[in-house]
Amino acid sequence: MTLRSVNLPGVGTKYEFETDKGDTVAIFFTKTGTIQMYTLQQGCRTPSAAEMTPMEARRLGNILTGAIIEAESESVEIAFSALADLRITIHTYLIQKAIAGKTIEDLQIRTKTGVTVIAVSRKDTNIINPPPSFVFETGDAVVVIGETDQLKRFEREVMVD
Amino acid sequence: MEGIVLALFVCLVLAIITKYLSIPPIPFYIIGGVLLGKSGFALVTSDEISRFFSQMGLIFLLFFMGLELKLERIASNRSAVLTSGVIDLNVNMLIGFVAAYMFGFSIIESLVIASAFYISSTAMAITSLIENRKLMMREAETVIWLMVFEDLVLIIFLAVISAGGQNPLIFLLKIAGVLAILYAIAHYGKEFLISLLDRSDELPILFTFGAVLTTASVSMYLGVPETMMVIALGAALATTDPDAFEQHARPFKDVFLVVFFVFFGITINLAGGVNMVMILSISLLAVVSKFISGLLTGIFIHESALAGIEIWGNTIGRGEFSIALAALYGSPIIATIIAAMVIVTSLVGAFTGKYCTGLRKWMAMPGRRAPHHPHTGR
Numbered sequence: 343m344t345l346r347s348v349n350l351p352g353v354g355t356k357y358e359f360e361t362d363k364g365d366t367v368a369i370f371f372t373k374t375g376t377i378q379m380y381t382l383q384q385g386c387r388t389p390s391a392a393e394m395t396p397m398e399a400r401r402l403g404n405i406l407t408g409a410i411i412e413a414e415s416e417s418v419e420i421a422f423s424a425l426a427d428l429r430i431t432i433h434t435y436l437i438q439k440a441i442a443g444k445t446i447e448d449l450q451i452r453t454k455t456g457v458t459v460i461a462v463s464r465k466d467t468n469i470i471n472p473p474p475s476f477v478f479e480t481g482d483a484v485v486v487i488g489e490t491d492q493l494k495r496f497e498r499e500v501m502v503d
Numbered sequence: 504m505e506g507i508v509l510a511l512f513v514c515l516v517l518a519i520i521t522k523y524l525s526i527p528p529i530p531f532y533i534i535g536g537v538l539l540g541k542s543g544f545a546l547v548t549s550d551e552i553s554r555f556f557s558q559m560g561l562i563f564l565l566f567f568m569g570l571e572l573k574l575e576r577i578a579s580n581r582s583a584v585l586t587s588g589v590i591d592l593n594v595n596m597l598i599g600f601v602a603a604y605m606f607g608f609s610i611i612e613s614l615v616i617a618s619a620f621y622i623s624s625t626a627m628a629i630t631s632l633i634e635n636r637k638l639m640m641r642e643a644e645t646v647i648w649l650m651v652f653e654d655l656v657l658i659i660f661l662a663v664i665s666a667g668g669q670n671p672l673i674f675l676l677k678i679a680g681v682l683a684i685l686y687a688i689a690h691y692g693k694e695f696l697i698s699l700l701d702r703s704d705e706l707p708i709l710f711t712f713g714a715v716l717t718t719a720s721v722s723m724y725l726g727v728p729e730t731m732m733v734i735a736l737g738a739a740l741a742t743t744d745p746d747a748f749e750q751h752a753r754p755f756k757d758v759f760l761v762v763f764f765v766f767f768g769i770t771i772n773l774a775g776g777v778n779m780v781m782i783l784s785i786s787l788l789a790v791v792s793k794f795i796s797g798l799l800t801g802i803f804i805h806e807s808a809l810a811g812i813e814i815w816g817n818t819i820g821r822g823e824f825s826i827a828l829a830a831l832y833g834s835p836i837i838a839t840i841i842a843a844m845v846i847v848t849s850l851v852g853a854f855t856g857k858y859c860t861g862l863r864k865w866m867a868m869p870g871r872r873a874p875h876h877p878h879t880g881r
Contacts, residue, residue, distance in 0.1 A: 350647050351571050352629045353638065368639045380639035388860070391636035 417493075432460070433493050435501055437482040447474040455496040457488030506547035507556065510539055510765045518761070525634055526853045527627050529764055529822045530846040536768020537842075553766050560763030561827055562733050563756035566715050568625075568654055569737020570745050570752070577651060587645050587800045588652030591818075594796035595621040602788050606781050608837075615832045618660050619841045620789055624822025625650040627849060631817045631856035642813040645804055649818065657824055658734055664832060665728035677727045682735050685718070689739040696740070700747040711751040714740070730831065760823070767826055771842055772835050782840055786847035793819050793848075809863050816859025820852030821845050 345359045350370075358368040364384035371377055377399040382389040394402065407419060417433035441449060446459055462469045462476065463483040469476070478484070486496060513535045521528040539547040549557075577584055599620030603613035628650055632643050666674050689696070700707045715733055722732035740748050794815045801811025821844055829841035855862075 348644075349576065350644065351573065351576065351651050352625060353633070353647060356638070358639075366639075370638045372633055372638075374633065376633075378633070378636065378638055380636070382639065389639045391639070393636070 419490075429489070430487060431490055431493055432485060432487050434483055434485050435497075437478045437480060437484060438501070439480050441500065442478055442480040445475050445477050446472065449500055451486075451496070451500055454499055455488070456492035457486045457496045459484055460487050461485040506550065507553050507762065510536065510547050510553075510769065511762065513539060514761045514765050527624075527630070527820060527822065527849045529624070529627070529826075530849045532761060532764035533768040533771075533826070533842050533846060536765040537771050537773070538768075539765070540769030540771065542771055542773035547769050549766050549770050553762065553769075556759055556762040557766045557830070558763075559755065560759035560761070561830065562715060562719050562729065563752060564760055564763075564823055564827060565730055566733045566737045566752060567749065567756055568657075569734035569739075570741045570749055572651075572654065572734070572738045573741060573745075574738070577655070580648060583645070583804070584648045584652050587649050587804055587814075588656075590799045590803065591649055591652070591796045592621065592656055594799065595792050598788060598792040598795075599785075602785055606778075606785075612834065612837060614664075615828060616785070616837055616840065618657070619821065619825035619828045619833075620785070620792070620844065622653050622657055622821065622824045622828070623650065623793070623818040624820045624824065624849065624852075625654065627820035627822050627852060627856075628817050631820070631852070635856055635860075637813075637817070637860070640813060641805060642801075642810050642817075645800065646814055646817050649800075649814070653824075657828075658731065660828075661728060661730050661734075661831075665731065674727070677725055678731065681722060681725065681727055681732055682739075685732075685736055685739040686742075689742050693743050696743045697747075700744050700751070707747065708751045708754075711748055712755060715752070715755075763830070764823075764826065767830055767838070768842065771839055773839065777836070777839055782843045783847075785840055786844045789821060789844050789848050790819055790851050809867055812859050812863045812866065816855035816862075817852075819855055820849040822849055 345357060348356045348358075350356055352373070354370055354372040356368060356370050358366065360366050366380075366382040366384075366389075368380040368382075368389070369377065370380075375396065377394045377396065378391055379394065379399075379402075380389040380391045404418060417431050419429060419431045422428040422430075452458060459472060459476075460470070462472050462478075462485070464479065464481075486493065488496065514532055517531045517535050518528050521531055537543055541548065596617050599617035600613050603616035603620075604610070608616060628646055632638055632646060637643050662678075699710055714736065718732050718736045719729040722729040737748075794811075797813075797815030797818065798808050798811035800814050801808050804810070821841075825841050825845050829838045833841060
């Protein structure tokens with residue numbers, strides 16, 4: 343698979359690659375702000391296209407990296423290939439009734455699982471870096487950061503009970 | 504002043520309708536102008552203010568063209584740009600020139616008509632490629648580079664035609680001087696310019712507007728063509744942060760250019776007796792001649808005449824640059840011819856942009872002609 347990127351004057355940037363099986367995928371970031379994705383099956387002559395907003399394109403990107411588990415909890419994995427392939431995952435979870443009313447300290451999230459809660463989204467407000475005394479409510483969306491193993495532990499030991 | 508308000512209001516309505524139907528708005532601005540102006544209901548006449556606004560529209564159009572002009576990119580794609588560009592230039596210039604000359608225009612007039620006849624609308628071609636989801640086609644890239652080549656020809660044309668009558672040596676020296684200053688500012692002031700553009704107050708937009716206006720008026724004062732100098736300013740500033748400049752110049756371009764189009768229509772005078780046969784034949788010829796150049800480009804670049812249909816379908820529309828040439832160098836009769844050509848070709852172009860892929864498939868159907876082999880050369 344070789345990725346080819348071209349800057350097309352007046353249009354935007356084009357990324358194109360051919361899969362091992364011979365299909366072609368092309369992505370265009372147009373100047374109008376939309377993103378167009380074309381796929382061309384091997385042997386076919388006309389590609390099919392989908393036009394996306396940047397938001398939709400990011401969503402698709404998350405799905406393709408295999409990170410999305412369910413619609414409302416999703417995750418992004420960041421890989422720093424220069425730093426001995428350091429991988430950090432940021433994941434969102436919805437707080438269920440079982441842990442509502444407890445604080446981050448009560449749940450001993452960091453000591454038990456290793457992950458850190460970096461933000462909480464409650465209705466329309468976002469709380470960045472919540473203090474240990476922060477009390478969860480049902481329906482809060484929490485954003486946690488950690489390694490894949492740590493996140494699995496978090497899911498097992500904190501989220502499920 | 505009420506005239507401009509009325510004209511802008513009409514344009515706003517037209518813009519909403521054309522965007523909703525996804526057809527190019529330029530021909531409708533011109534038609535709207537013709538109806539408002541002395542050839543129509545005589546509701547609006549051009550005055551000092553509208554002329555200034557129109558001038559701004561033209562200048563910002565050219566400034567934008569300069570921003571898009573990245574010479575190093577053209578150099579790296581030279582062969583692709585050249586072959587298709589030269590075919591397009593020769594075929595269309597020749598047909599346009601011969602047609603205009605045979606209708607009795609002088610050589611200079613025929614040259615102006617031929618240039619407007621030759622140059623497709625970059626805005627329409629690219630919108631057509633994006634909206635009809637054709638970006639992935641191999642022909643799309645050819646069309647895009649064709650537009651870049653046409654822009655370069657336009658710059659050379661502007662330089663040649665505006666040099667007429669001056670001492671060529673002094674003229675060249677003046678141009679070289681202004682160019683050197685512009686590039687020096689962009690080069691040595693790069694950090695300063697980028698930090699200026701990063702601000703979120705009124706400074707970036709004020710600077711962009713001021714730079715364009717200052718360049719235009721200084722070049723008028725020095726006697727060098729302001730059209731060329733604003734293109735050069737765009738190209739020089741493109742070496743700093745072109746996206747930021749595009750973002751800050753876009754509102755000016757969008758508004759003033761609409762004023763430019765509608766007042767171009769308003770100043771068209773149909774009372775002087777117009778030869779309908781001539782206007783129609785030049786307009787139709789404009790469609791046919793792009794068909795010929797498209798087919799040749801298809802054969803030479805993609806080894807398929809059918810690919811030429813795709814190129815033709817997306818490059819028929821003449822637009823902003825043809826009108827600009829008419830406004831700069833055209834007599835009233837030439838302006839009318841070019842306006843009609845823009846209206847006809849852009850409407851035909853909007854249609855072919857949508858349906859030429861279907862036409863191409865129909866042409867390639869077995870039984871209609873020898874079966875066309877699916878492109879094997881990937």
